[in-house]
Amino acid sequence: MSPSQRIPIALSPSDTDAAEPSSGKQSPQTAVNAQTIKVACSNCNLRELCMPVGLTDEQLRRIDDVVAVRRKIKRGSTLFRNGEAFTSLFAIRTGFFKTCVATEDGRDQVTGFQMAGEIIGLDGIVNDHHTCDAVALEDAEVCVMPFDRIEELSREVNALQHHVHKIMSREIVREHGVMLLLGSMRAEERLAAFLLNLVQRLHARGFSQSELVLRMTREEIGSYLGLKLETVSRTFSKFVDDGIVEVKQRHVRILSTEALRRIVNNQAACH
Amino acid sequence: MSPSQRIPIALSPSDTDAAEPSSGKQSPQTAVNAQTIKVACSNCNLRELCMPVGLTDEQLRRIDDVVAVRRKIKRGSTLFRNGEAFTSLFAIRTGFFKTCVATEDGRDQVTGFQMAGEIIGLDGIVNDHHTCDAVALEDAEVCVMPFDRIEELSREVNALQHHVHKIMSREIVREHGVMLLLGSMRAEERLAAFLLNLVQRLHARGFSQSELVLRMTREEIGSYLGLKLETVSRTFSKFVDDGIVEVKQRHVRILSTEALRRIVNNQAACH
DNA sequence: CGACACCTTGAAGAGGTTCAAGAAATGTGG
DNA sequence: CCACATTTCTTGAACCTCTTCAAGGTGTCG
Numbered sequence: 001m002s003p004s005q006r007i008p009i010a011l012s013p014s015d016t017d018a019a020e021p022s023s024g025k026q027s028p029q030t031a032v033n034a035q036t037i038k039v040a041c042s043n044c045n046l047r048e049l050c051m052p053v054g055l056t057d058e059q060l061r062r063i064d065d066v067v068a069v070r071r072k073i074k075r076g077s078t079l080f081r082n083g084e085a086f087t088s089l090f091a092i093r094t095g096f097f098k099t100c101v102a103t104e105d106g107r108d109q110v111t112g113f114q115m116a117g118e119i120i121g122l123d124g125i126v127n128d129h130h131t132c133d134a135v136a137l138e139d140a141e142v143c144v145m146p147f148d149r150i151e152e153l154s155r156e157v158n159a160l161q162h163h164v165h166k167i168m169s170r171e172i173v174r175e176h177g178v179m180l181l182l183g184s185m186r187a188e189e190r191l192a193a194f195l196l197n198l199v200q201r202l203h204a205r206g207f208s209q210s211e212l213v214l215r216m217t218r219e220e221i222g223s224y225l226g227l228k229l230e231t232v233s234r235t236f237s238k239f240v241d242d243g244i245v246e247v248k249q250r251h252v253r254i255l256s257t258e259a260l261r262r263i264v265n266n267q268a269a270c271h
Numbered sequence: 272m273s274p275s276q277r278i279p280i281a282l283s284p285s286d287t288d289a290a291e292p293s294s295g296k297q298s299p300q301t302a303v304n305a306q307t308i309k310v311a312c313s314n315c316n317l318r319e320l321c322m323p324v325g326l327t328d329e330q331l332r333r334i335d336d337v338v339a340v341r342r343k344i345k346r347g348s349t350l351f352r353n354g355e356a357f358t359s360l361f362a363i364r365t366g367f368f369k370t371c372v373a374t375e376d377g378r379d380q381v382t383g384f385q386m387a388g389e390i391i392g393l394d395g396i397v398n399d400h401h402t403c404d405a406v407a408l409e410d411a412e413v414c415v416m417p418f419d420r421i422e423e424l425s426r427e428v429n430a431l432q433h434h435v436h437k438i439m440s441r442e443i444v445r446e447h448g449v450m451l452l453l454g455s456m457r458a459e460e461r462l463a464a465f466l467l468n469l470v471q472r473l474h475a476r477g478f479s480q481s482e483l484v485l486r487m488t489r490e491e492i493g494s495y496l497g498l499k500l501e502t503v504s505r506t507f508s509k510f511v512d513d514g515i516v517e518v519k520q521r522h523v524r525i526l527s528t529e530a531l532r533r534i535v536n537n538q539a540a541c542h
Numbered sequence: 543c544g545a546c547a548c549c550t551t552g553a554a555g556a557g558g559t560t561c562a563a564g565a566a567a568t569g570t571g572g
Numbered sequence: 573c574c575a576c577a578t579t580t581c582t583t584g585a586a587c588c589t590c591t592t593c594a595a596g597g598t599g600t601c602g
Contacts, residue, residue, distance in 0.1 A: 101447045105537045109451040123447065125440035132447060151433060155426045162422065168439040169396035175446035176372045176394065176403060180380040182453035183497035187558070218581065226454035228559055233582055249567070249581075266376045458590070489549065499591055504550055520549075520599075 040064045041143075049117025049205075050091045050143075052163035059157050066149040067091070072141050079120070079134040079142060086124025088146045092116050095140020096215040099123075100223070101132045110224040112174070113137075113198070113216060116205060119167050121147075137215040182226045185264075190225040191235045192263040195245070199254060210257070214250040311335045312414075320388025320476075321362045321414075323434040330428050337420040338362070343412050350391070350405040350413060357395025359417045363387050366411020367486040370394075371494070372403045381495040383445070384408075384469070384487060387476060390438050392418075408486040453497045456535075461496040462506045463534040466516070470525060481528070485521040 041047055042060045051063065070093065073079050079090060079097065096115050102108035111132060114120050124130040125147065154161035181190055195212075203209045214221070218229040218236075225232070239245045244260060246253040254260065312318055313331045322334065341364065344350050350361060350368065367386050373379035382403060385391050395401040396418065425432035452461055466483075474480045485492070489507075490500040498506075510516045515531060517524040525531065 101451050103451065103455075103536070107451070107455045107537070109447075109454045111447050111450050122440055123444050126437045126444055131444050151429070151436070155429070155432065158422070158426070161426065164436075165422070165439070166397045168436070168443065169393055172439065172442050172446065173394050173397055173402050175443065175450065176380075176382050179382050179446065179449055179453060180372050180374065180378070182450060183380045183494065184374075184378045217579090223454065229581080230560085230583085231558060233580095234558090237582070265374070266378070488547085500549080501551085501592085502590060505590095508550070 041067050044093075044143075046091070046093060046117045050119070052159040055157070055159060059159070062153060062157070063160065066153055067143045067145050069144045070141055071144050072139070073136040075136055075139050077136060079136065079140075080124070080130045081133050082130055084130050086121065086128050086130055086147070088144045089119055089121040089150065090134075090142040090144060092118050092120065093141040093143055095142075096137045097134050097140065098137055098216060098220060098224075099132045099134050108223065110216075110220055112178075113224065115201060122168055122171055137220075178224075187225075187227055187231050187235050188238065188263050189266065190227065191221075191232065191239070192260040194221065194225055195252065195254065196257070196260050196264065199257075210254045212252050212254075214252060312338050315364075315414075317362070317364060317388045321390070323430040326428070326430060330430070333424060333428070334431065337424050338414045338416050340415040341412055342415050343410070344407040346407050346409045346411075348407060350407065350411075351395070351401045352404050353402055355395075355401050357392065357399050357401055357418070359415045360390055360392040360421065361405075361413040361415060363389050363391065364412040364414055366413075367408045368405050368411065369408055369487060369491060369495075370403045370405050379494065381487075381491055383449075384495065386472060393439055393442055408491075449495075458496075458498055458502050458506050459509065459534050460537065461498065462492075462503065462510070463531040465492065465496055466523065466525065467528070467531050467535065470528075481525045483523050483525075485523060 041051060041063050042057075044050070051060075055063070071079075071090075073095065080086075082102065092114055094116055096113065097120060098110050099112050099114065099120060100108050100110045114134075120134050120142075121130070123132050150160075150164060154164055181193055185193065198214075199209060199212050202212055216224075218232045221227075222229045222232045227235075236245070236247050240247055242259070244254070244256050244263075246255060312322060312334050313328075315321070322331075326334070342350075342361075344366065346366075351357075353373065363385055365387055367384065368391060369381050370383050370385065370391060371379050371381045385405075391405050391413075392401070394403050421431075421435060425435055452464055456464065469485075470480060470483050473483055487495075488500070489503045492498075493500045493503045496503070507516070507518050511518055513530070515525070515527050515534075517526060
């Protein structure tokens with residue numbers, strides 16, 4: 001929300017390891033990709049992203065009870081899948097996800113990329129089962145928030161109730177933006193908008209405004225943007241030729257945010 | 272939800288007029304497109320679409336207090352606009368709307384078409400102002416539901432609370448579907464999916480499974496589907512040539528729902 | 543009835559896709 | 573730690589879908 005605030009969060013796997021040394025004794029037997037840890041929101045550094053502000057200590061303590069459990073997800077495995085029963089929303093603590101939907105005939109579409117502090121699983125509410133897959137693009141950890149508990153508590157904590165509504169509304173507005181992108185933008189505009197969006201969200205989490213590491217493949221970017229992976233690659237190359245970005249595999253350095261903005265806003269010639 | 276139930280609702284302007292003869296004394300001074308009427312959900316024939324089921328009489332009466340006011344919107348005018356303060360959600364009683372978002376440089380994108388029983392305005396919750404325009408494509412009437420009252424009441428009526436969550440989740444899932452369409456389908460597939468969706472929703476409201484009247488222009492369809500109006504027109508013509516539909520301007524008769532389904536599911540040859 | 547909005551159709555052109563090949567990075571197992 | 577397999581990325585060339593531009597037709601409303 002307020003882009004000036006810098007929240008020191010580790011996103012890259014190495015930083016995460018440093019912050020949580022070896023993350024306790026992870027027994028492969030108990031749960032390969034669903035290890036659970038008891039935690040608390042009240043001292044979580046992501047609170048400003050996940051939770052409403054201005055809660056009393058009492059209210060925070062009650063929310064701690066709702067967000068009772070954490071779960072680790074290995075890179076490449078799913079947090080939930082299309083068709084699975086919906087019970088909980090998930091707040092991403094660390095890591096990076098994609099969500100994607102599929103048709104019966106096998107086509108699929110990435111509907112979003114989610115990072116620390118963002119909430120996933122909202123699609124499952126309407127029919128009590130999920131309608132998309134959530135796949136971890138790097139080792140991740142989420143807070144599990146049973147939805148019936150959220151509903152229960154948000155009847156009593158007005159700020160939480162409104163917060164839930166805002167999160168869902170924000171997702172609707174975000175998707176409007178994606179529809180605009182998919183419906184009316186050309187390849188360069190789409191990729192420029194994508195990069196600006198990513199770097200803006202990363203910056204809100206304390207990362208650089210100009211450098212980022214893509215956690216997804218060209219194909220996944222293409223799926224999200226309604227383009228083929230070759231087109232994504234070519235467009236990256238064009239940006240490099242034009243001196244707008246530097247690209248080394250998944251490492252991207254933005255040399256001119258202004259140029260990207262001009263591309264998105266379709267201002268063709270404007271030296 | 273249950274497609275078998277037939278809810279007798281008037282959608283076409285003439286039927287609407289018959290149902291509410293001359294709609295009282297509409298003074299242009301008071302409010303050109305915001306005439307208000309006191310109403311009640313408890314005897315509304317759209318209740319099954321708008322409201323949770325299994326409410327007690329007491330709960331229904333309290334909801335009547337929330338949905339206190341109706342508003343008429345003339346064809347072509349807006350229910351709300353991008354930038355306007357958000358105060359209420361709207362349940363469509365009669366008529367047909369489009370919602371659209373726009374970029375600074377003038378491009379715009381239709382994000383949805385809404386008909387009787389559907390809720391619009393959810394985009395406004397997150398930032399307390401609307402981020403899209405809602406335009407009536409035919410004379411319409413909506414129930415005004417102040418959102419603070421909805422939140423208040425849904426703290427007390429669990430079924431209402433969950434219903435609000437489901438409505439928002441449903442919108443998120445719907446938009447996933449549109450993203451899939453925009454991101455991975457070809458023109459014919461998009462138009463086929465569009466027609467099937469429209470006729471399915473109309474059928475759920477008691478209309479024909481095979482005949483429909485488009486309330487929007489080719490350009491608006493194109494905007495929604497990420498196509499130019501000429502492409503929409505050409506694709507209609509192709510469907511006519513193939514004997515899949517009959518088209519007379521905005522009157523469409525579906526001759527083979529099965530063929531449309533095959534097109535959407537990309538089953539090229541399958542006699 | 544004339545003005546205007548909407549729709550259809552044709553022809554040329556652009557943008558993105560498809561197919562293909564090779565390079566670079568990453569992961570795996572010996 | 574290195575060799576090999578695999579995945580991911582880049583680039584080229586031909587092709588195809590959709591767009592653009594243009595003209596004319598149809599329908600609607602004051």
